[in-house]
Amino acid sequence: MAFLTSFYAFLFYFAAFVLVAGLARKIIQYARTPAPLKIPTTPAPTTRTGVVFRMMREVVLFESLFRGNKWTWIFGWMFHFGLFLVTLRHLRYFIEPVWFPIQLIQPFGIYGGIAMVLGLIGLWARRFLVDRVKYITAPSDHLILGLLVAIGCTGLLMKFAFHVDVVEIKHFFQGLYSYNIQPLPADPLLLLHLFLVAVLMIIFPYSKLLHAPGLFFSPTRNQVDNPRERRHIAPWARELEQS
Amino acid sequence: MAKATFEVPALTQYTEVPPVTPGAMAHSAPFKSREEFQIPLGFPGELVEDWQTKAIAKMGELLGKYRSLRVYMDACVKCGACTDKCHYFLGTGDPKNMPVGRQDLMRKVYRRYFTLAGKLFPKLVGAEDLTEEVLNDWYSYFHQCSQCRRCSVFCPYGIDTAEISMAAREIMDSIGVGQKYCNEIIGKVYRIGNNLGLPGPALKDTLEGLEEDVYDNTGVRVKYPIDQVGAEILLVTPSADFFAEPHVDGLVGYGKVFHEAGVSWTLSSYASEAANFGMFIGSYANMRRLAQRIREAAIQLKVKRIVFGECGHAWRVAYSFLNTLAGPWDFLDPRYPVPQHICEFTYDLIQQGRLKFDKSENDDKVLTFHDSCNVARASRMGDTPGGQFEIPRAIIRATCNHFYDMDEETIRDRTFCCGGGGGLLTDDLMELRVKGAKPRLDALNNVMQEKGVTHMAAICAICKSQFTKVLPYYGLEMDQIVSLHQLVSNAIVLTPGPDDDEDEDEDEDDMPDLDDPNEEETDEAA
Numbered sequence: 017m018a019f020l021t022s023f024y025a026f027l028f029y030f031a032a033f034v035l036v037a038g039l040a041r042k043i044i045q046y047a048r049t050p051a052p053l054k055i056p057t058t059p060a061p062t063t064r065t066g067v068v069f070r071m072m073r074e075v076v077l078f079e080s081l082f083r084g085n086k087w088t089w090i091f092g093w094m095f096h097f098g099l100f101l102v103t104l105r106h107l108r109y110f111i112e113p114v115w116f117p118i119q120l121i122q123p124f125g126i127y128g129g130i131a132m133v134l135g136l137i138g139l140w141a142r143r144f145l146v147d148r149v150k151y152i153t154a155p156s157d158h159l160i161l162g163l164l165v166a167i168g169c170t171g172l173l174m175k176f177a178f179h180v181d182v183v184e185i186k187h188f189f190q191g192l193y194s195y196n197i198q199p200l201p202a203d204p205l206l207l208l209h210l211f212l213v214a215v216l217m218i219i220f221p222y223s224k225l226l227h228a229p230g231l232f233f234s235p236t237r238n239q240v241d242n243p244r245e246r247r248h249i250a251p252w253a254r255e256l257e258q259s
Numbered sequence: 260m261a262k263a264t265f266e267v268p269a270l271t272q273y274t275e276v277p278p279v280t281p282g283a284m285a286h287s288a289p290f291k292s293r294e295e296f297q298i299p300l301g302f303p304g305e306l307v308e309d310w311q312t313k314a315i316a317k318m319g320e321l322l323g324k325y326r327s328l329r330v331y332m333d334a335c336v337k338c339g340a341c342t343d344k345c346h347y348f349l350g351t352g353d354p355k356n357m358p359v360g361r362q363d364l365m366r367k368v369y370r371r372y373f374t375l376a377g378k379l380f381p382k383l384v385g386a387e388d389l390t391e392e393v394l395n396d397w398y399s400y401f402h403q404c405s406q407c408r409r410c411s412v413f414c415p416y417g418i419d420t421a422e423i424s425m426a427a428r429e430i431m432d433s434i435g436v437g438q439k440y441c442n443e444i445i446g447k448v449y450r451i452g453n454n455l456g457l458p459g460p461a462l463k464d465t466l467e468g469l470e471e472d473v474y475d476n477t478g479v480r481v482k483y484p485i486d487q488v489g490a491e492i493l494l495v496t497p498s499a500d501f502f503a504e505p506h507v508d509g510l511v512g513y514g515k516v517f518h519e520a521g522v523s524w525t526l527s528s529y530a531s532e533a534a535n536f537g538m539f540i541g542s543y544a545n546m547r548r549l550a551q552r553i554r555e556a557a558i559q560l561k562v563k564r565i566v567f568g569e570c571g572h573a574w575r576v577a578y579s580f581l582n583t584l585a586g587p588w589d590f591l592d593p594r595y596p597v598p599q600h601i602c603e604f605t606y607d608l609i610q611q612g613r614l615k616f617d618k619s620e621n622d623d624k625v626l627t628f629h630d631s632c633n634v635a636r637a638s639r640m641g642d643t644p645g646g647q648f649e650i651p652r653a654i655i656r657a658t659c660n661h662f663y664d665m666d667e668e669t670i671r672d673r674t675f676c677c678g679g680g681g682g683l684l685t686d687d688l689m690e691l692r693v694k695g696a697k698p699r700l701d702a703l704n705n706v707m708q709e710k711g712v713t714h715m716a717a718i719c720a721i722c723k724s725q726f727t728k729v730l731p732y733y734g735l736e737m738d739q740i741v742s743l744h745q746l747v748s749n750a751i752v753l754t755p756g757p758d759d760d761e762d763e764d765e766d767e768d769d770m771p772d773l774d775d776p777n778e779e780e781t782d783e784a785a
Contacts, residue, residue: 042333049326052543054579055419057411057636059644059672074415083673084340084413092338092415139338147279148342151354152363154385156376157337222376223384227416230334235327236408236417241639243579244596247586252324256547 021200024210025192031217038221039229046233052250060241067240074237088142095135095164101128102171109186126175133168136161160223163212170209180206265690267732268350272705273666274698276343277352284353284694288399290687292437299446300545303435310434311389315372317433318365318426322373327422332369334416335359341410341418346675347403350694355400358410358420364396365423394436401427402438403691406539406572406681407632412672424681425541432540440685441536445545448552452531453498459486459528465501466526473511479753481518483510483526489561490525492517495533495553495577495598496568497720505742506723509569512744515751516605519614524566530556533573534720538580539682550576550584563591565598569743571631571719572680574600578638602718603640605747606650609657615752618660624714625661626746627706628652629699629726630674631719645671651718651743658750663710669702677717679725696729704735716743 061067073079078096082089105125108114140161143153174180180203191198200206219225232238294304307313322329341358343349348356355361363385370377370386377386387393406421431437447456457465466483473481484490494517500510517524530552537546557565565588567577577598582588588597596603608614628651640646648671655662669675678695706712717723717740726740 046326046330049323049329051326052324053583055327055422055637057408057417057419057672058639058647060639062642062644074417078415080413080417081338081340081415084344084415085338088338088340142339146339146342148276148354148357149337149339151279151281152337152339152342152357152359154337155382156380156384159383219376222374224333224336226333227336230330231416233326233330234334234417235330236411236419241644243582244598247582249583250324253543253547253583256544 018199020202020207021188021197024188024200024207025197027211027214028189028192031214035217035220042221042226043229046229050250050252051235051239052253054239054241054243054248055235056239056241057236058241060239062241064240067238071232071238074231088139091135091138091142093135094131095139098128098130098132098135101125102132102168105129109182109189112186112190129168129172129175133165133172136165136168140165156223160219160225163216167209167212167216170205170212174203174205174209178203178205265693267693268697270697270701270704270733272701272708274349274669274701277349279354280352281354284347284351284356284403284691285396285399287403287688287691288395289402289683289685290439291398292439292442296439296442296446297432297435297437299449300432300437300442300542302432302437302442306435310394314389314394314430314434315368317430318369319373321426321429322369325422325426327419328426331362331416331418331422332366332373335362335366335418338415340413340415341420344410344413345404345420346407346409346678346698347405347691347695350678350697351691353403355396356403358414358418361400361404361420362418362423364393364400365427368393394431397427397431398436401431402683402688404681405632405676405678405683405695407676408636409632409673409676412636421681425538427541428539428682429541432542438540438682440687441539441682445536445540445549448532448536448549452527452529452552454532454534454536455498455502457498457501457531459531462501462526462528462531469507469511469514473514474759477753479518479755479759481514481753483514484524485526486528486560487523487525488559490523491562492522492524492564492566493530493553493557493560493562494524494526494566494568494601495530495556495573496526496601497533497570497573498531499720499724500568501531503724504727505738505740505745506569506720508745508748509742510744512742512746512748512751513568513601515748515753516601516608516614516744519751519754520604520608525560525562527556527560529559533567533570533577535573535576536682538572538576546576546580547584550581553581554585557588557591564595565591566601566604567598568601569718569720571633571721573720574631574718575633575637600640600650601744602650602654603646605654605744606641609654614657616658616747616750617752618658618750620749621659621746622661624659624741624746625663625710625712626655626659626741627663627665627703627710627712627715628655628670628743629665629677629703629715629717629722630670630672631717631722632674632676632680634718635672635674648672651716654743655716655746658746663706663712665702665706669698675699675702677719677722677725678729680719680721684721684725692725693729693732696725696733700730700733700735704733714739714741716741716746718743 104121187198188200367387376384404424411419499506535549640650675698727737
């Protein structure tokens, strides 16, 4: 019991560290790597504000994917928006007092959980049913989908079938903030759910989940279309001009 | 003409997505470069010793120099949105011609050498060593990408396979595995000034011939000047415009527009090439060296403005990169963008009402317009996004009575590449070029059946050369492709100058025969 609690406390410290440090490392790497040429996919916005709107449409609506493939868009958007609602709902375990908007979102978080799992199943089905998508699928793609589905299903089961003591869970996570380890309920479903979430956090900076920060650094999406008006030159390219 | 050693696909009303056929195009690879073409570009003449280590080191260098490559190697989630977007996949069914399939050829090596997961669990994440077999795949399939960027339109992260193809070609060049077509041509520009290897005197001859021809046809003396110091405008145009049909009809058109605008202009024998094949091989150094020629010519000829002729990838380099590669252009007239596209120039005059057209001159044609990939997705014309679609169409509408667009899903930023772009316009890739043209020609054929379209206008030397060559394979006529400024040339009403006779004299002309371009050279057009 005490061992389990200690193990999970350590696991979440470790996972949080890997997630934050790993992501920070990648983001710094992306930010430091120059983009030597103007390569926005045109038509592209001619102002910074326009680029912010373009990026918002990509992040919130998945605009390009919508144009690319409607099925992938439907399932992908269901999953991501569901995950977003679920994450907001889960904030109640991590903040005290719980902000009013987070209280309001609680029931939607449940629908989000269902949408998330359905979306994932749709995305997974494509990996078997569409020959082109099947061809490009690596074992790790199946594993990540499996991981997310398992996280979603264990979560939903705790909501609808096997309730756990959410107050104790909250105490556990609140305690982690001040290195005050509180007992975690020894519920197998909960332990599995939390373990998988920690795994997800750990693999995030080392997997294709990097698409999340990557999008913001994608030169075809984040560059302003103004090459004739403004001279754009990377530091390493400027050195060529000295010679 | 349509003699093929491979099966030419049948055109369909709408392009269907083929079933995945692994290895369908594994045999396709362009001729390899030789030492004589490699050395002038700064590349080793043959496969270097210890090439794996050197290739990986080069990849590491490029990952640090290009954010695009760095992010795109990591970001792909294998969603599949791009899988049915590449014309080469649609034409061949080879899964390594799916944009993600092509990217993965590099991504698996990236994962193996540059990521923790790939070092620890290569099988799990699809990571692979850079073996000779992988290198051969690279050479084959990174020369089956025309860098048209259609995939990048639909990718949720904007992953542009062109960036990856360019990097792959740069890595291969750096270990001595170059492509003959591109590298030989770049050398020709360094030695002679253009892709076709036309020396100054030959250009002068051609241009004098054009002047006589236009005078014979119109009775108006339109000038086609070259190396004229002090002219206001430097025209930089693909060298195909000097020789091949239908390119040269476009050049005739540019001259007529300049004539009507009343501005002085000149070509340059030193910078007699708009295309910049340095981009195709992903070599910033070579791209810059080629672009610098234009700067030197502009300074030497003391021009005030630079205008580019009809050329797709050239316009990408000109519009998007020229300021970076050869700027700043502070010695030119600041009232005009640098550079300008000939379509922008013509369109402005039309807007000002300064050009008169007799549209009936084009009544023998029903037109459609092919958006060239790099103009559509990698550049702009005019002040507003999308001007690259509207301005050429506005010029066609101003000069022709009959115009119909092709299927919406195959034009503007969703346009299909002609199948010959990105350094693939060479006879040793004929099968690829024919099959890759299918999506575009499906749409063309459809609009021919439904709207009675007879001709397709294009604004790119590669598109024009490619279509001229591949149309006959599909039972269409090679002269169905026209230059946009050919339409302008046909319809424009010229103002006679003081020394022009009003009565056209019908003397037999003694023009050099422009209808007989050197077959092999034509393909080096662009």
